[in-house]
Amino acid sequence: MRNRSHLSPLVTDEDRAxxxxxxxxxxxxxxxxxxxEKPRPAPEPRQFELDEARVLDELMTMHIDPAEIEVGEELSYLRDGYRPDVLKRLKRGSFSVQDEIDLHQMTADVARMAVSGFLAEAHQRGLHCVKLIHGKGLRSRAAGxxxxxLVDKMLRQRDDVVAFASARSEQGGTGAALVLLRHKR
Known part of the structure; x- marks a missing residue:
């Protein structure tokens, strides 16, 4: 028998035999x-690739015409005390425009008087929704x-204005503002 001294001392030679x-x-x-272990291959982002492919498909079948998307600062205002859905409805075009004024080619002073007179007359006539065509300021250069x-500032200060927002693209987009007037009492 071989000597197995490295085993536990509890195992005797007789037990080993x-x-x-x-x-x-x-x-x-x-x-x-x-x-x-063999190096694992880099994970393939299959779901991500499928999602990206779906996005491209959706863009190709999208109901929104990218040409209709306006670039420029939109005007938007709702007087305190009115429900937010009033502004949403105005932006969606739920109100029919009853009259409009075109402010193109006017100086700031002439435009100020024209807007004041137009809104006073619209309020007097009991009109509820009007359009101000102010332009996009493309020829204003650095002045913006x-x-x-001017229209944005004036409308915010008038008590008879409930809300206003940039028009939908087919109505002039960011070059026109739809104005909701308070009903005549």
Missing amino acids: LFEEAIGPVRRHTAAEPLR PVIKR
Whole structure:
């Protein structure tokens, strides 16, 4: 019998002999080298690629004409005390425009007087929704849209104005404002 001093001291030579008699000849087990893992391939973002392809398909079948999307600052205002859906309805074009004024080619002073007179007359006539065509200010160069800013400022200060918003693209887009007037009492 071989000396197995590295085994636990609880195993006696007699126990070892009984074990070898029951099992048969024993040989030492040498541990095999661990298997080296093959490098995993980089994950493929399949779902992301499918989503991106769907977006392209949706853009091609989109009901919105990108040419109708306006570039420019939209005007939007709702007087305190009115429900937000009033402004939403105005933006959607739910109110029919009863009259309009075109402010193109006017100086700021002339436009100010024209807007004041037009709104006073519209209110007097009991009109509820009017359109101010102020232009986009493309010819104003560095000064920006002078008449558009003037209209924005004037409308915010008038008590008879409930709300206003840039018109829909077919009505002039950001070059016109739809104005909702308070009903005449």
